[in-house]
Amino acid sequence: MDSNPLLPQVRVNSTQLLGQLQSGRLLQVDPRCSGGFILRKRHHAEFVGAGGAIGGLFDLDCVELIPVGNAAIAHPETYEERQVAYTTRQQWSHTLQQATELLVPLQRAQAALTVLSDYLGTETATPVSDELLALLVGVLPKTIASLRQSGTVRATPSLQQSAC
DSSP states (O other): OOOOTTSOSSOOOOHHHHHHHHTTOEEEEOTTSSOEEEEEOSSOEEEEETTOEEETTTTTTOOEEEEESSOOEEOOOSHHHHHHHHHHHHHHHHHHHHHHTOSSHHHHHHHHHHHHHHHHOHHHHTTSOHHHHHHHHTOOHHHHHHHHHHTOSOOOOOOOOOOO
């Protein structure tokens, strides 16, 4: 088993998909699914949920692709599908950007956990490592761990998982 602390408990081999992202191919998180992907880059990470574009010029520097929840890939074929995927990616980026603008690291950590828990459900968001969550909002992993240990993480029920 891989000992990389950035991975959630269940690892899906995404080497081929990562190669497609690094080559500039534009893909999309399947809009019918309720999961997403965390794209780890050298110094940060990004979360992209249902309908968001991945790949293209956005993710040439992606070093790891981690599926979270019920995630699948779609291939936007038409101009309109690509435009919707780009717009959705911007919305996902904006959502986490709001969390990173909070000045207090503990508040950024809480915001990251809340965003993922609200979208994915607590059971799906919980296995995501402290290190990976920290990369999403620019805090230290110990800040995420501290928040989780304090018991102040707001519990959110899982969303109904859609079939992909």
